Amino acid sequence: MPVRYRCRHCETEIGRLPFDAEETIRKLHLFEIGEIDDYIEKDARGETIVHSICEHCEDSLRQFPDYHALKNWLQ
Ligand SMILES: [Zn+2]
Structure with a gap:
């Protein structure tokens, strides 16, 4: 399943990887952000977002x- 990068503020699709790279991404981002499960999810079709x-x-x-911060507050 492909991996898609989506902006968490405006939902724009930033890019996609045409192969299943979830494990690689987890390792890659683990060092940057720590709480990886807040940033990676599976959609209904099983694609990694x-x-x-x-x-x-x-x-x-x-x-x-x-x-x-203001925008999130208003939503
Ligand atoms: Zn955006």
Whole structure:
């Protein structure tokens, strides 16, 4: 099953790996973020979704660090 990277702020698909790389990704990200299960999930079709952040959100987060906190609060 392919692995898809999706922005956890705006749901944009950032990219996909055309092979099952879940184990590799787990090892890769474990060092970065620790709580890997918060970032990886399986969807209904059994595809692995990695919740990441897209360039757009990364930029706006850098420019307006309070914006996303506010948006999450309002939802
Ligand atoms: Zn985004």
